[in-house]
Amino acid sequence: MSESSPNNDIRWSSRWLFVLAAAGSAVGLGNIWKFPYVAGENGGGAFVLIYLVCVGLVGAPIMMAEIALGREGRSSPITTMAKLAASAGRNSQWSIIGWMGVIAGVMILSFYGVIAGWALKYIGVLASGEFENAGASVVESTFNGLLASPVEMIFWQTIFMVGTIWIVARGVSQGLEKAIRWFMPLLFVMLIVLLGYSLRSGGFEQGWQFMFDFKWEDVGPGTWIMALGQAFFTLSLGMGTMMAYGSYVPSEARIGSTVATIVALDTVVAISAGLVIFPLVFVNNLDVAQGPGLMFVTMPLAFGQLPFGSIFGSVFFLLVSFAAITSAISLTEPAISYLVEKYNSSRWRVAVGLGFLCWLLGLGTVFSFNIWADLKLAFGLNFFDLVDQISSNILLPLGGLLIAIFITWKLPRETVAGQIEIESEPIWSLWKVVTGVVAPVSVLVVFLNTFVPFF
Numbered sequence: 026m027s028e029s030s031p032n033n034d035i036r037w038s039s040r041w042l043f044v045l046a047a048a049g050s051a052v053g054l055g056n057i058w059k060f061p062y063v064a065g066e067n068g069g070g071a072f073v074l075i076y077l078v079c080v081g082l083v084g085a086p087i088m089m090a091e092i093a094l095g096r097e098g099r100s101s102p103i104t105t106m107a108k109l110a111a112s113a114g115r116n117s118q119w120s121i122i123g124w125m126g127v128i129a130g131v132m133i134l135s136f137y138g139v140i141a142g143w144a145l146k147y148i149g150v151l152a153s154g155e156f157e158n159a160g161a162s163v164v165e166s167t168f169n170g171l172l173a174s175p176v177e178m179i180f181w182q183t184i185f186m187v188g189t190i191w192i193v194a195r196g197v198s199q200g201l202e203k204a205i206r207w208f209m210p211l212l213f214v215m216l217i218v219l220l221g222y223s224l225r226s227g228g229f230e231q232g233w234q235f236m237f238d239f240k241w242e243d244v245g246p247g248t249w250i251m252a253l254g255q256a257f258f259t260l261s262l263g264m265g266t267m268m269a270y271g272s273y274v275p276s277e278a279r280i281g282s283t284v285a286t287i288v289a290l291d292t293v294v295a296i297s298a299g300l301v302i303f304p305l306v307f308v309n310n311l312d313v314a315q316g317p318g319l320m321f322v323t324m325p326l327a328f329g330q331l332p333f334g335s336i337f338g339s340v341f342f343l344l345v346s347f348a349a350i351t352s353a354i355s356l357t358e359p360a361i362s363y364l365v366e367k368y369n370s371s372r373w374r375v376a377v378g379l380g381f382l383c384w385l386l387g388l389g390t391v392f393s394f395n396i397w398a399d400l401k402l403a404f405g406l407n408f409f410d411l412v413d414q415i416s417s418n419i420l421l422p423l424g425g426l427l428i429a430i431f432i433t434w435k436l437p438r439e440t441v442a443g444q445i446e447i448e449s450e451p452i453w454s455l456w457k458v459v460t461g462v463v464a465p466v467s468v469l470v471v472f473l474n475t476f477v478p479f480f
């Protein structure tokens with residue numbers, strides 16, 4: 026990034042910074058922790074294929090829409106929506122999209138902090154060397170020990186949340202941008218090393234089959250909504266994060282190619298994580314459907330077998346924690362930008378308040394793994410699952426649906442065309458059909474299929 030060079034350079038560099046920030050938001054626990062465990066619980070291949078379709082047909086267009094709206098409005102998502110609706114002569118209630126996003130962000134961050142806390146703790150656990158040549162039972166009992174201790178989980182959750190809020194309060198710092206430049210490539214390298222290991226582990230074929238063999242009979246009642254929710258979650262869509270980030274995008278950056286890069290990066294990381302984890306599950310006779318602990322049991326097993334595995338493993342969890350923190354920061358951005366804008370209050374006060382709220386709500390997730398483990402709040406779900414499902418599977422797709430409808434049917438064409446530069450008429454029509462019809466109808470059909478019996 027050199028200010029003195031010709032315009033071309035400055036442009037490129039800023040677009041690149043945006044790609045980094047957006048990829049930093051997208052790539053997180055959703056890819057490495059959530060994707061494999063949700064795929065494992067939902068039949069593997071059946072889930073993965075539907076997820077990929079959702080990413081391409083629903084996720085990518087909605088990401089374009091969010092960034093375009095953000096760059097057009099250049100404010101917090103709530104204000105952007107109100108402003109754009111007003112200037113197009115539409116109902117000011119469209120700002121509800123921003124409000125829903127704030128609520129979804131709080132809910133997601135509440136459990137995100139807890140899981141990221143586990144990753145933080147595992148930096149040290151791996152470094153201690155206790156998993157060297159360990160069998161599945163050792164690794165499992167260490168993890169179960171963590172789950173059984175609310176005090177320990179709260180300790181790590183608190184450290185993660187304090188770190189996140191500290192960075193948010195200071196404003197997204199230069200330091201963080203530099204860190205992303207390093208750890209993103211490092212995370213890739215680490216995944217490639219691990220892929221090499223799982224390729225030779227003896228379970229690769231079985232893992233591959235589990236992930237990519239699509240059988241209709243594996244598609245259960247929940248598969249569609251879980252895959253759709255996961256697509257939104259992993260791409261950071263439906264709650265204004267990309268809108269908030271989009272408001273900082275330089276005017277010259279092309280949204281289409283930028284989105285293609287982010288979506289590709291995010292998908293590669295998720296699929297790689299799956300290809301590392303599933304072979305290890307089968308080789309070690311673990312349960313694919315064991316749930317949120319999947320990554321914390323399989324990865325340490327692999328590191329226990331690798332040369333220098335304790336160091337590698339410790340670095341791996343450090344990278345995961347980094348990936349989690351850049352995502353966590355982005356979860357707060359819609360709310361923070363609005364509160365700062367509206368009340369003109371200091372970033373510190375707002376960030377601390379929001380962080381405390383998320384931390385408090387996160388205690389429910391902590392207890393879901395121990396003292397409240399048997400407490401089913403609704404639909405047979407515990408606190409954590411309920412918060413996760415309401416936010417990821419309902420609020421995010423609903424937000425995305427409204428965003429897609431708004432940009433295609435409620436804004437004048439010139440406004441949109443100024444952001445999403447499409448010269449050829451057929452491609453414009455294609456964009457409009459995908460964003461304005463395919464994406465929202467898909468969300469609607471999945472909703473009906475899930476919530477309306479006998480649809």
Ligand code: TRP
Pocket residue numbers: 050051052053054055056133257258259260261262263264266352353355356421
């Ligand atoms: N995408 C992140 C992940 O995969 C999580 C995340 C960050 C997110 N910001 C978001 C999810 C906004 C939904 C909406 O871990």
